[in-house]
Amino acid sequence: MINFLFHMPTRIIFGPGKLKELGTTTYLPGKKALLVISAGGSMVTHGYMQLVQTLLAQNDAESVVFDKIQANPVLEHVTEGAALAREERCDFIIGLGGGSSIDSAKAIALMANNPGNYWDYMPSGTGGRQVPPKPALPVVAIPTTAGTGTEADPWTVITREQTKEKIGWGNDSTYPALSIVDPRLTLTVPPRVTAMTGMDAFFHAVEAYLSHARQPTSDLLAQQSVSLITSFLPQVVQDGSRIEARTMLSWASTAAGVCESLSSCISHHSMEHALSAYHPEIPHGAGLVMISVPYFRYLTRYVPDRMVDLAYFMGVEMESIPAKDQPFAFVGALEKLIHDVGLSDLKLSDYGVHRDEMATLAANSMETMGGLYNLTPTQMNLRVVTEIFEEAYS
8 A cells, every 4th residue: 555556537527416417517528429328228218318318419419329238248239339439420438327338338439449359459368468559439427326336447347258258448548538426317226236236336345445456545435435335225225215325325336436446356356257257147246246255254364454444334343243253244244234235035046057167167257357366365276266156156
């Protein structure tokens, strides 16, 4: 924490009702947007797509819609979206929706302005390890969930289906130029999705707090995010209509996204990427939950003081716990949080995962997202990672 880089170039407009500022802001980075949304139809059903297009028009900006994004975004749609952006001469990209839409918007923005295939620029696995010659087109992020924090970081996660590789990547140009975080847009998110996305944000904060790249600002934001999510996520799962609680979760998610920007995640995310690369029907947050308890139980012995901190910020009364047991209080609090948000029923086998896949998943996680293992507070080999997967399965 003595030496670190602080770089956070995204302008964030935050607060209930702030989406309307899209129609007046002078920070809009272009005049014609490719509006990237999911294929599920929720952005149209809830009227969010139409509202964004209306606000853009008020700000003298045109828009074209690309509506093919899947829950786990794939390379094919990045290529297709980038081609549409070039064809329509779009000069900026808007990601509207959950993390999949905003991540895809970032990747599309890169490829709308660069030659070749997106995978040419991936730094691991079968990626070409090339450096993009040009920056991405400017990105505007408008999240409708409180979970990924992608509105406050440069990262974009895309899957190459042919090789079952799900890789996170980003550079300075893939930070959103502008993010509008309006918690009112999360009011329509159903309880189960609220729980899964909220747990994703929780793990962003926890992993940044444990990362070798941690620094003072990310520590403070991670502590706040962990506290807010522990307090408010169970409440919102029970009653999603409370805008005050939804606002707290939106800020916790954005704060955790800043943590990702400054200090990154660790290998917990590498393992989940392998899991949902092979089983794309697994929501990212669900995958993280299912492997989290054995993963963090394993890490506890290597960062006991940090685990005590995390338990404290989850509201655990540490004075009542013997000193030798205090580092493990975080895992107990995590199990309770998972139960309180209604996700303790999640099982890998329910998503078609088989026990004999564990070594394959472990190897994939280390080959495609090995960089996050370097930030993990202990060295982890193939045997250890396989054992964590196996414990999660059982």
